[in-house]
Amino acid sequence: MFKKNVSAEPQKPVAPQKAADVAKPVETKKEVKPVADKITVGYTHLSGCTGCTVALADNYAGLLTLLDRYVDLKYMPTLADARHIQKVDVSFVEGSVCINDKLAVEEIKETREKSAVVVALGGCACYGNITRFSRGGQQNQPAQEAYLPIGDLIKVDVYIPGCAPSPQLIRNVAVAAYLLLKGSPEQKALATAYLKPLMMAADKGTSACFCDLMTNVINQGLCMGCGSCASACPVRAITHEYGKPQGERDLCIKCGACYNQCPRSWFSFDVVENYEAINETIMAALQ
Amino acid sequence: MGAELGNYKSCVSARSTDKEILKHAQDGGIVSQLFGFALDEGIIDGAIVAANKEFAAKYPSKVMADNSNFDMIEPWRPIPAIVNTRAELIAAAGTKYNVSPNVSMIKEATRSFGLDKVGIVGTPCQMQAIRKIQLYPVGARDVGASIALAVGIFCMENFPYQSILQLVEDHAAMKMESVKKMEIGKGKFWVYGKRGQVVQLPLKVTHKYEQPGCKVCLDYVANLADISTGSVGSPDGWSTVMVRSKIGDSVWAKAMAAGCFETQPIEKVKPGLELVTKLANEKISKNKKNLEERATFGVGKALRNPYI
Numbered sequence: 001m002f003k004k005n006v007s008a009e010p011q012k013p014v015a016p017q018k019a020a021d022v023a024k025p026v027e028t029k030k031e032v033k034p035v036a037d038k039i040t041v042g043y044t045h046l047s048g049c050t051g052c053t054v055a056l057a058d059n060y061a062g063l064l065t066l067l068d069r070y071v072d073l074k075y076m077p078t079l080a081d082a083r084h085i086q087k088v089d090v091s092f093v094e095g096s097v098c099i100n101d102k103l104a105v106e107e108i109k110e111t112r113e114k115s116a117v118v119v120a121l122g123g124c125a126c127y128g129n130i131t132r133f134s135r136g137g138q139q140n141q142p143a144q145e146a147y148l149p150i151g152d153l154i155k156v157d158v159y160i161p162g163c164a165p166s167p168q169l170i171r172n173v174a175v176a177a178y179l180l181l182k183g184s185p186e187q188k189a190l191a192t193a194y195l196k197p198l199m200m201a202a203d204k205g206t207s208a209c210f211c212d213l214m215t216n217v218i219n220q221g222l223c224m225g226c227g228s229c230a231s232a233c234p235v236r237a238i239t240h241e242y243g244k245p246q247g248e249r250d251l252c253i254k255c256g257a258c259y260n261q262c263p264r265s266w267f268s269f270d271v272v273e274n275y276e277a278i279n280e281t282i283m284a285a286l287q
Numbered sequence: 288m289g290a291e292l293g294n295y296k297s298c299v300s301a302r303s304t305d306k307e308i309l310k311h312a313q314d315g316g317i318v319s320q321l322f323g324f325a326l327d328e329g330i331i332d333g334a335i336v337a338a339n340k341e342f343a344a345k346y347p348s349k350v351m352a353d354n355s356n357f358d359m360i361e362p363w364r365p366i367p368a369i370v371n372t373r374a375e376l377i378a379a380a381g382t383k384y385n386v387s388p389n390v391s392m393i394k395e396a397t398r399s400f401g402l403d404k405v406g407i408v409g410t411p412c413q414m415q416a417i418r419k420i421q422l423y424p425v426g427a428r429d430v431g432a433s434i435a436l437a438v439g440i441f442c443m444e445n446f447p448y449q450s451i452l453q454l455v456e457d458h459a460a461m462k463m464e465s466v467k468k469m470e471i472g473k474g475k476f477w478v479y480g481k482r483g484q485v486v487q488l489p490l491k492v493t494h495k496y497e498q499p500g501c502k503v504c505l506d507y508v509a510n511l512a513d514i515s516t517g518s519v520g521s522p523d524g525w526s527t528v529m530v531r532s533k534i535g536d537s538v539w540a541k542a543m544a545a546g547c548f549e550t551q552p553i554e555k556v557k558p559g560l561e562l563v564t565k566l567a568n569e570k571i572s573k574n575k576k577n578l579e580e581r582a583t584f585g586v587g588k589a590l591r592n593p594y595i
Contacts, residue, residue: 055428166428197423197595220591224445224500226409226416227367227391232426242364242448243386257426263416264500264593272511273293275418276532279431 037182038069041174042088043076044111046104047131047147048095051164052122053078056092058167065286066171070178090177091115092160092170096124096131096147105153112154119173120156120202123163123255125149127208130163130253149206159201161208163234163255173198175282194278197266208256210237210247212265218244222264232261291567293510295529296536298560299550300521311380313470314518315526317548318408318438319380321514323373324542325406331435334406335396337387338368338379346375351392362464363455364448367392369400382440384469385448386498390416394426397433404435410442411506411515418511436538439509441517441527441563442501443471443570450496454478459486472518502577503593507567514539520563521556527563 045053057063057079067073075082085091091111098104112118123129128149136145150156160173172194179191210233217223225243230236237251238258245258259265271278303309303316305323312319318336325331340360343350350368360366365387370376389409396405407417414437421431446454455461455469459478468479476488509515513535520527528550530539542548553560581590 058428162425164428166424166426166430168424168428168431172422194422200595216591221499222503222591222593224410224412224498224504225386225388226413227388227393228416228420230388230391231394231420231430234426238391240388240391243388244447255426261420261423261425261427263412263419264503266595267415267419267593268595269505272415272418272422275422275511278422 038072039090039178039181040074040088041071042074042086042091042111042115043079044085044091044093044107045077046093046095046108046125046150047098048122048124050078050094052094055164055167056170059171062167062171062286066174070285071174085110085114087114089115089181090117090119092119092121093125093150094121096128096149097153098144099146099148100144101141108150108153117157117177118150118154119158119160120150121160121170122165123161123208123253123257126151126159126161126201127206127254127256129255132254151202151206156202158195158198160198161201161256161260163253163257171286172282175285190278190281193268193271197268200266201260207254208259209254210249210252210258212256212259213245213247213262216259217262217264224264226263228261228263229258232257291564291571292508292529292560293506293531295531297530297539298553299528300525300553300556301528301548301550302525304546304549308377308380309524311377313380313382315516315521315524316380317516317526317528318440319376320547321436321438321538321542322370322406322408323376324545324547325436325538326371326373326376328541330538331404331406333369333371333396333400333402334376334408334436335389335392336368336370336376336379336408337365337383337389338370339366339383340364342366342368342375342378345378349375351395361448361452363451363466369396369402381468382470384471385446385451389413390420393417393420393434394430397430403433405433406436406438407434408438408440410445411439411509411511412504414439414509414511415506436534437513439512439515441508441515441519443507443566444497444501446493446496447498450498454488454493454496458488458492461486502574503581504574505571507570508563519566520553520559525551525556527553527560
């Protein structure tokens with residue numbers, strides 16, 4: 001049934017014509033203002049729900065500006081024609097790896113081999129997220145039951161946690177990656193400082209839970225009850241009891257948003273004290 | 288040394304010109320007046336504040352719908368709430384001296400409360416939290432740009448609710464529900480009763496009740512707020528105000544032009560910035576020492592340092 005729909009003839013003449021109409025002005029624009037110094041970016045899609053893709057697209061005009069000036073999107077399912085992994089500067093990876101699926105394992109390895117920088121995008125790629133709860137048995141691949149965050153198979157350079165990660169964090173990391181690779185020495189320093197905590201998060205490990213707030217913040221005598229964790233939780237598993245987080249652990253999907261949003265998990269004065277200048281730089285880059 | 292007060296564009300001693308606000312305010316009514324003005328002018332369309340049980344009973348739709356049974360909430364326990372009117376602002380005015388997780392509402396304010404321009408008041412650590420949310424919005428889609436005015440309050444330390452309970456009921460021997468106002472000033476913790484009784488506790492007594500998380504805090508005057516304010520440095524009934532960011536500068540200038548505040552130059556008032564600087568230094572050097580001690584806390588084992 002599915003195949004039949006895809007190759008349904010009557011639709012064909014309409015769709016390519018429309019696509020050509022849209023593509024033409026975009027192509028001429030490209031020739032008018034060529035940008036030599038773009039970074040090359042790829043997007044590998046493994047076991048994820050496409051929510052991260054949607055979050056990326058939700059930058060709307062910002063995404064178009066990124067593609068126009070800074071980023072040459074070499075391959076990406078959904079948003080680009082080319083889907084197969086190529087040699088790029090930065091790869092974003094959405095989803096965890098099903099180790100029972102040969103293709104997925106090959107793809108993550110190939111992504112690592114062909115990318116200078118690998119960014120784990122979203123909770124599943126970083127920490128396994130909801131795929132941590134898989135025990136297989138689902139149609140139409142019941143034997144696919146074992147899912148690992150990509151950091152368990154390859155070295156990951158940068159984490160963008162969150163389920164889904166916010167469009168603004170994806171944007172900030174993309175601009176920082178561009179400045180790191182193509183910017184002036186000052187811009188490189190700024191981008192390095194900005195990305196450092198996300199690189200440290202990638203070094204730290206591949207598991208996340210509400211419990212991180214207990215073990216790494218409250219148990220360490222660091223919680224001051226700001227409320228960031230409750231606000232960050234995508235499933236509203238966190239409330240506050242007398243100013244301290246209380247997690248409904250059965251609701252926790254292990255995305256790592258609460259811990260990474262906590263100002264007492266990691267905090268860089270060098271970066272955050274310059275919040276006005278950094279926000280202005282990013283907004284100016286996207287004007 | 289030198290950086291203890293953070294970056295600021297201007298600093299004055301100020302108080303609200305609104306008599307009604309002054310009647311309910313902790314000191315100079317700066318936060319209430321600023322938010323009131325910002326609401327009137329459409330600079331913000333709502334603000335996150337620390338309200339209380341009475342507020343929640345009066346405005347149940349303005350507090351977060353969580354598992355709390357509001358009948359069970361104790362007097363003086365703060366409840367983060369959204370205010371949209373001056374009446375609500377006044378109902379929530381005053382310092383509570385225990386932890387109010389105001390940042391927990393920052394996303395919800397832009398969701399079920401439907402705000403596009405959010406005001407928030409908070410402690411220095413909460414200002415750090417919202418700037419981290421703006422720069423690294425891990426779980427805060429479309430929230431950062433909605434934060435239209437962040438007002439920070441000077442903060443030496445905060446207390447868990449149960450600490451305040453113990454200080455008021457055990458040390459000051461007063462019932463929580465009979466307390467009219469609490470205050471830290473002139474080196475003492477003051478508890479004012481509704482019948483007019485006043486009890487003062489030396490801060491030496493309060494130290495052991497402080498929240499542990501405050502012992503690593505390196506910010507006294509909310510360096511990352513748009514505007515920060517606190518009683519320290521200004522005469523009774525006045526507040527010291529530091530205008531820090533471009534947003535803060537613009538809002539403060541508009542509020543001044545509208546006659547919202549009466550001001551005095553900070554250089555002219557006693558005790559002035561000298562005391563603010565002294566206390567900021569005390570807090571920061573004490574807590575830097577705490578951070579160093581954490582590095583060698585165990586035998587060859589360190590406690591975690593959150594700062595990188």
